[in-house]
Amino acid sequence: MNEYAIKVEGLTKRFGDFTAVDAITFNVSKGEIFGFLGANGAGKTTAMRMLIGLSKPTEGTGYVAGFDIRTEAEKIKKGIGYMSQKFSLYNDLTVKENIRFYGGIYGLSKKQITKKTTEIMEELGLFEVAKKPVAALPLGWKQRLAFAVSMVHDPEIVFLDEPTGGVDPHVRRQFWETIYQQADAGRTIFVTTHYMDEAEYCDRVSIMVAGKVEALDSPDNLKNQYDSETMDEVFLKLAR
Amino acid sequence: MSAITAAHISKSFGEVRALQDVSLSVEHGELFGLIGPDGAGKSTLFRILTTLLLADEGEASVAGHPVVKEYKKIRRKVGYMPGKFSLYQDLSVQENLTFFATIFGTTIEANYELIQDIYVQIEPFKTRLAGKLSGGMKQKLALCCALIHKPEVLFLDEPTTGVDAVSRKEFWEMLQRLKEKGIAILVSTPYMDEAELCDRIALIQHGKILQTDSPARLRTSYTHPLYAVKAADTYRLLKGLREAIYTRSVLPFGGFLHLSTRDIMDPEQIKNDLDRKGFSNIEIKKIEATVEDVFLELSETDELKTATR
Numbered sequence: 001m002n003e004y005a006i007k008v009e010g011l012t013k014r015f016g017d018f019t020a021v022d023a024i025t026f027n028v029s030k031g032e033i034f035g036f037l038g039a040n041g042a043g044k045t046t047a048m049r050m051l052i053g054l055s056k057p058t059e060g061t062g063y064v065a066g067f068d069i070r071t072e073a074e075k076i077k078k079g080i081g082y083m084s085q086k087f088s089l090y091n092d093l094t095v096k097e098n099i100r101f102y103g104g105i106y107g108l109s110k111k112q113i114t115k116k117t118t119e120i121m122e123e124l125g126l127f128e129v130a131k132k133p134v135a136a137l138p139l140g141w142k143q144r145l146a147f148a149v150s151m152v153h154d155p156e157i158v159f160l161d162e163p164t165g166g167v168d169p170h171v172r173r174q175f176w177e178t179i180y181q182q183a184d185a186g187r188t189i190f191v192t193t194h195y196m197d198e199a200e201y202c203d204r205v206s207i208m209v210a211g212k213v214e215a216l217d218s219p220d221n222l223k224n225q226y227d228s229e230t231m232d233e234v235f236l237k238l239a240r
Numbered sequence: 241m242s243a244i245t246a247a248h249i250s251k252s253f254g255e256v257r258a259l260q261d262v263s264l265s266v267e268h269g270e271l272f273g274l275i276g277p278d279g280a281g282k283s284t285l286f287r288i289l290t291t292l293l294l295a296d297e298g299e300a301s302v303a304g305h306p307v308v309k310e311y312k313k314i315r316r317k318v319g320y321m322p323g324k325f326s327l328y329q330d331l332s333v334q335e336n337l338t339f340f341a342t343i344f345g346t347t348i349e350a351n352y353e354l355i356q357d358i359y360v361q362i363e364p365f366k367t368r369l370a371g372k373l374s375g376g377m378k379q380k381l382a383l384c385c386a387l388i389h390k391p392e393v394l395f396l397d398e399p400t401t402g403v404d405a406v407s408r409k410e411f412w413e414m415l416q417r418l419k420e421k422g423i424a425i426l427v428s429t430p431y432m433d434e435a436e437l438c439d440r441i442a443l444i445q446h447g448k449i450l451q452t453d454s455p456a457r458l459r460t461s462y463t464h465p466l467y468a469v470k471a472a473d474t475y476r477l478l479k480g481l482r483e484a485i486y487t488r489s490v491l492p493f494g495g496f497l498h499l500s501t502r503d504i505m506d507p508e509q510i511k512n513d514l515d516r517k518g519f520s521n522i523e524i525k526k527i528e529a530t531v532e533d534v535f536l537e538l539s540e541t542d543e544l545k546t547a548t549r
Contacts, residue, residue, distance in 0.1 A: 197494035
């Protein structure tokens with residue numbers, strides 16, 4: 001049994017003579033909420049692209065959901081959930097159609113799709129708007145739907161790339177509660193955010209600076225270590 | 241005369257009521273924040289005030305000119321940084337700046353003093369194409385371009401969205417310096433912590449202004465007892481506190497939960513209750529409300545209800 005959802009060693013990505021990701025090493029345990037932070041341009045996106053099978057590392061090894069990121073990229077894509085800040089929902093499809101579409105993409109049977117659709121609609125309370133195009137939904141609901149859809153194939157790990165940019169403070173909190181729920185049920189959550197208060201909601205947080213992981217620990221330990229009151233202060237001390 | 245006045249502005253797009261009876265004023269040398277989530281109507285208000293969109297109802301004036309009758313005069317006197325990056329991606333940093341200076345009949349040199357602080361940070365990259373800049377640098381260039389004609393009034397629509405915490409802090413420091421030069425600044429942001437850095441703020445949601453005041457006065461308008469609570473398992477604590485009879489509301493705030501109670505309580509009392517319920521590593525303290533507490537208190541919780549109404 002593999003106890004880690006992600007296991008990365010010396011992971012490096014170079015573009016020409018520019019090293020975007022510089023030998024990063026870390027593990028993420030199953031059921032953990034792992035915050036992946038860094039300033040713009042620190043290499044977060046490049047690192048994440050390697051983890052989700054979209055980009056091949058120049059050096060180093062990595063396993064995600066038990067698959068080798070160098071040789072099993074396709075299996076990783078099928079085995080993980082991914083949600084980006086641009087929510088990859090189809091705006092002119094209805095709520096129901098979006099769920100069915102993604103169910104189909106991930107190879108669920110018709111029966112599974114029907115079951116999953118009911119489950120998601122029930123959980124999110126979306127029956128009222130089931131036949132509305134997604135475009136008509138408020139941002140916060142699109143976000144919850146996008147999150148649900150990213151887990152339609154029941155992946156053991158979900159990658160959330162700045163999932164809460166610009167959303168209402170209430171909605172942001174509701175969203176984090178669903179994250180807690182999922183983690184509580186054993187799903188691993190890998191999340192990037194620019195909201196430093198959200199960093200505090202994570203079990204552990206890594207902070208990337210110029211391609212390297214400069215700090216990695218629980219928010220409490222990081223605050224102690226950097227003699228700071230908040231994660232915002234920690235971040236400023238490290239990244240500035 | 242205020243730098244910006246808006247009186248009873250309403251605007252609808254089909255059935256969507258983007259702005260409903262919005263009024264505000266911004267003084268010269270004031271940094272005024274429009275604080276609210278995406279879809280609150282912030283950008284619509286900006287577009288009306290910058291003369292790019294007509295309101296259905298209400299009146300507004302900017303730099304002493306009414307927005308409809310004298311829109312051309314306003315356009316010479318305001319700087320506008322839209323939410324979407326709107327510079328020429330295939331022009332270099334310097335070319336973009338020269339372009340905007342020329343359009344306004346001035347030169348980079350003539351107003352260099354105003355942008356110097358900001359421009360020196362991107363000057364090392366002045367030959368780089370704007371499209372190839374990082375998020376933080378794009379934002380600085382956009383601000384320079386909005387300032388190059390020495391505007392009286394500056395409109396910044398979500399300048400820090402998607403920008404990391406370090407660049408955000410630097411950006412706000414720049415705004416403080418600009419304000420001291422007498423420029424009126426209307427800035428919108430979805431980040432509640434940035435509200436604290438404004439002289440006055442208006443909280444906006446679903447096209448309506450919930451309240452306008454200084455951050456300090458807004459904070460003290462929150463009258464319920466408020467405590468910051470923490471324990472080993474945050475999620476379980478959240479669920480536990482939600483069921484407690486003394487709880488009015490409980491919401492996550494970074495490492496702590498903010499617990500608002502029906503009556504004033506001794507923190508020890510709450511601690512004892514949590515002890516009894518089996519929580520460990522309990523920390524609790526009485527706190528003052530933040531702007532975000534106030535926003536959460538005033539705003540509606542259910543987006544879907546509001547949208548389908």
